[in-house]
Amino acid sequence: MSTNQKILTLVMVRKANAILLGLKKRGFGEGKWNGFGGKVENDETVAEGAIRELEEESGLVAKCLKKVGILEFEFVGNPIVLEVHVFDVLQYEGEPVETEEMQPQWFPEDSVPYEKMWPDDILWYPLYLKGIKFKGYFLYQGHDTILKYTLTQVDHLP
Numbered sequence: 785m786s787t788n789q790k791i792l793t794l795v796m797v798r799k800a801n802a803i804l805l806g807l808k809k810r811g812f813g814e815g816k817w818n819g820f821g822g823k824v825e826n827d828e829t830v831a832e833g834a835i836r837e838l839e840e841e842s843g844l845v846a847k848c849l850k851k852v853g854i855l856e857f858e859f860v861g862n863p864i865v866l867e868v869h870v871f872d873v874l875q876y877e878g879e880p881v882e883t884e885e886m887q888p889q890w891f892p893e894d895s896v897p898y899e900k901m902w903p904d905d906i907l908w909y910p911l912y913l914k915g916i917k918f919k920g921y922f923l924y925q926g927h928d929t930i931l932k933y934t935l936t937q938v939d940h941l942p
C-alpha cells in the first residue's frame with residue numbers, strides 16, 4: 785500500500801426494500817447521509833474493520849458480510865487516495881441506535897436522499913441496489929464537485 789493511500793470501509797445495511805443510512809454528526813462528511821464505516825486499523829483485516837465500524841456507529845453486529853464494491857477517491861490538492869471497500873450486510877443482530885458519530889434512519893429504496901449525500905452515491909447506488917458488483921474512481925474538487933470518474937461492473941473483487 786502506498787503511503788498516500790488510506791483503506792476505509794463503507795457498510796450498507798438493507799431490509800425489505802429499505803436501506804439504513806446514518807447522518808454523519810462529526811468529522812469527514814459531516815451533515816451527509818451515508819453508510820457506516822471508517823478507517824481500517826493496522827491490526828485488523830478490512831472485513832474486521834467493517835464489522836467494528838458498523839457496531840461503533842450504529843450498534844448493529846454484522847454476522848455475515850459480502851464485499852460489493854471498491855471505490856477510490858482523490859481530492860484536487862490532496863495527495864491522499866481513499867480506497868473505500870463497500871460491504872453489504874447479509875445478516876446482523878440488534879437494532880440501530882444513535883451514536884456519537886451517526887444518527888441512523890431507514891429509507892425506502894426509492895427515496896434515497898441523494899441530495900444530502902456524497903455526489904458519487906447517486907452514480908453507484910443503482911448498481912449496488914441491483915446486486916451488481918462495481919469498481920469506481922472519482923476525482924473531487926472540494927466535497928461537492930466530481931471533475932471526472934469511472935465506474936465499471938465487475939465479476940469479482942479482491
Ligand SMILES: COc1nc(N)nc2c1ncn2[C@H]1C[C@H](O)[C@@H](COP(=O)(O)OP(=O)(O)OP(=O)(O)O)O1
Binds near residue numbers: 812905
Ligand atoms: C468522497 O466520497 C465518498 N462517498 C461516500 N459515499 N463515502 C465516502 C466518501 N469518502 C469517504 N467515504 C466514507 C468512507 C467511510 O465510511 C467514511 C469516512 O470515515 P471517517 O473518515 O469518518 O473514518 P473514521 O475512522 O470513523 O474516522 P475518525 O475515527 O477519525 O472520526 O466515509
